[in-house]
Amino acid sequence: MRVLFVTPECAPLTKTGGLGDVAAALPAALRAQGNDVRVLLPRYREIDPAGAEERAQLRLLGMDVRVLEKGDCLLVDAPALYDRDGNPYQDAAGVDWPDNALRFGLLSRVAALLAGSASPLAWRPEVLHCNDWPTALAPVYLHFEPARSGTVMTVHNLAFQGIFDAALLERLELPRATFAIEGVEFYGRLSFLKGGLVYADAISTVSPTYAREILTEELGCGLDGVLRERRGVLRGILNGVDGEIWNPMTDPHIAERYSWTSLERKAANKLALQSRLNLAPEPQAPLLGMVGRFTHQKGVDLLAGAVDELVQLGAQVCVLGHGEHEHEAALSAAAARHPGRVACAIGFNEELAHLIEAGADMFLMPSRFEPCGLNQMYSQRYGTPPVARATGGLIDTIMDGETGFLFAPAESAALVAAVTRALAIYGDARRWRELQRRGMTRDFSWAGPARQYAGLYAAHARAPVP
Template identity: 45%
Template sequence: MRVLFATSEAHPLMKTGGLGDVSGSLPSALRAQGADVRLIMPAYADTLTRLPAWHPLSELHVEPFGPCRLLETILPGSDVPVLLVEHPLFSSRPGNPYNTADGHAWPDNAERFTLFCRACELIALDRAGIGWKPDIVHANDWQSGLLLALLQLHAPSHARLITIHNLAYQGVFDRATFERLGLPWTLWQPHGVEHWGEMNFLKAGINGARFITTVSPSYAREIQTPPFGNGLDGLLRHRQADVVGILNGIDPREWDPAHDPALPRNYDAEHLEAKRENKRILQAELELAQDDDALLIGVIGRMTEQKGLDLVLQAADDVLAMPVQLAVLGSGDKALEWSFTELAARHPGRVSVRLGYNEGLAHRIEAGSDVFLMPSRFEPCGLNQMYSLRYGTLPIVHGVGGLNDTVVDITPETLADGTANGIVMRYLDAPAIIWAVGQALHHFRDKARWHALQRTGMRCDFSWEKSAGQYLELYRRMLAERGAED
């Protein structure tokens, strides 16, 4: 089967979060199981500089944006063919693909991702002159949602699927923007792009998809409820038979403490003494006190309200009254950045904060920390808790979304049956975080139990093989339905 995998980012060509990780791994896993997958994404300025080689494939004319080029390359470290849409809206703009340097959305994002979707549409309709036409079009998040609505206007249409990585981001613009984009007026309806008088890219993708997948089973259920549905829960309940939760995987080659080149000392479940060495080296790198008995808590990710980091700040004084250290890596909300920087200044040797993103340091924090804190208010899947488990670092999480599907709380029952691998908060506030850290410290002091918990986590299998098989099953169902219709 031929699959066009449309995404706005893919590691290592562009990554701002989980979408980039998934798009950098899932296509390769699908190809390993026999699918002819080709990934398509914008040719951002930074993407082109990261590529060792690429070549022009064809020239496209996309109304009303004019000419653009289709480039071809290979996703580094894989055999996945990559198509890149080159146009000044992407290729002359370095930095974050969605936001300006001050964190605001690019004012022409609607134009940029409409251009991307229309270029994908030409490829899907075999009008791009590349001699390849997909059977299945797999869109991801709002940036490629419009593509499925456009394809729905053509008959016979393709098998279409959209994966929602985070429902909070929907690509919402006013009606004047819709009119300016020169899109078919038939799309301006509730079954198309219109949502309460505005244009909604993600809703367009949901309406145009045969199946709607999310990145964990729990999140698939949650987004059909008002607290997590972000205004689309009614539509998703209406489509509940078509909503499928498939847990994300991780790349076991990139996240492998036994062979990770970013680590000072490699280790596995049978050689955890080397993990302690990574902790000491990380403490030195981050200017934390050399203290084997301190519980080192790692935090990596976007500094946003979603991640619950404001609650970490509220809990910080009580948490730091315990024998713990805090290592934070991330960026985002400027007020949160300032507050964490100020916290580190008040607690030298106990708290270290690094703003921005550093892939190597992220790996070293995963390896050197004793626990990893993820107090997310919602979390579609989450990847860091999986990385943590693989590195023998116990996650402390709020039991939502994919966190609920991957972390097994420490209870007498789960300790007895050997499934416990972390601490799950069933309610989220600052006292819950204080309680959870206290529980982690209690178990940390029992070294035999702690090592058993670490080994349980390190045995968890979060590779992409199972998840890719579930996507392939949906692809086959869609193709079978198309065959029956024909």
């Protein structure tokens, strides 16, 4: 199966979140199963063009564009749009680029061209797999092509929709007919993601539970009606994790490597983590870790409201991440109130993220909603049982009371109650070891999800004959 996988980010070339990891790991797993997958993304400033070969020169949306090929990647080279400091979506100050509609409209337009009969490339995909709003106009453009590949639209987070001024319709060269209720129109504005949901042949999201949740008004983010209309082509396919990068037996970032048969070695990572974050070196104190964006979605305020009680329970708490200022300030204040018991590292550090997974006793994920989540799978692999809200992919990947602990209300008190329940088992070394080992021996690899995607592709594949 020939698949063009279009994405705004792909690790290690460029990454801001989980999509970057998925865009690297899923195509690799599909290739390992015999599929021919190319990844299409913009050539941002941080992507070194050395060794890339030019495959096409195009004129699209009034701009000169080159398509470069480097390894398994196709790069959209338009320096005026992508050669900038900052990340794929924002400038160095964290402000959205004002021309994001054009930047990702062009990415979508190139993807549609390469998946249609007018493609300048000899290689023709049978399926175009689009990921999140920055690629979601591709099925809209492609819908009007006489011969085209099949299209799959994957929603990694429905809350991000790419909504812009309707006046951009002409600049993006979208047919006027698309600006309708059954099109890209969304309360008088232009919605990239809605367009993809309406025009794609198939829709997927990143966990079975989230696929059901987004059909509801509560978590449908205003698109639940569209999704209910298209529920016949919607399915949830759980993400996997990269077992080479996230493996306590081989991880180069941790103090001591270990496995489910040598869990006693995990203690060295706890001491290393306590030392690094200036926490009291207390081997018996339960250490609770969290890594992620400091946002309302991630329930960071629930943790901030629970910290004092968690410390009273005898726990230590360490958090790593960055995000909204109010959450950074609240967690920093908690660390100041409890020196040696609470640590807050603002920013992101890959090595420290791995050490927290290995060194903490439990991993906290109090998310208000979580399409899939990756850290809860990492933590189980590392023998660090997750304590998480019962939502989205957290429900699908955590066996409550057996590999982790779930709680329902989005309240600090519920988080404290779940940790208290975990501590009751933590105090029984034999039961805790059994719980750790169950999590560490689960299969969270990409092999199963890749087979499911291959089946989805097969159901919608088309050959765009020239």
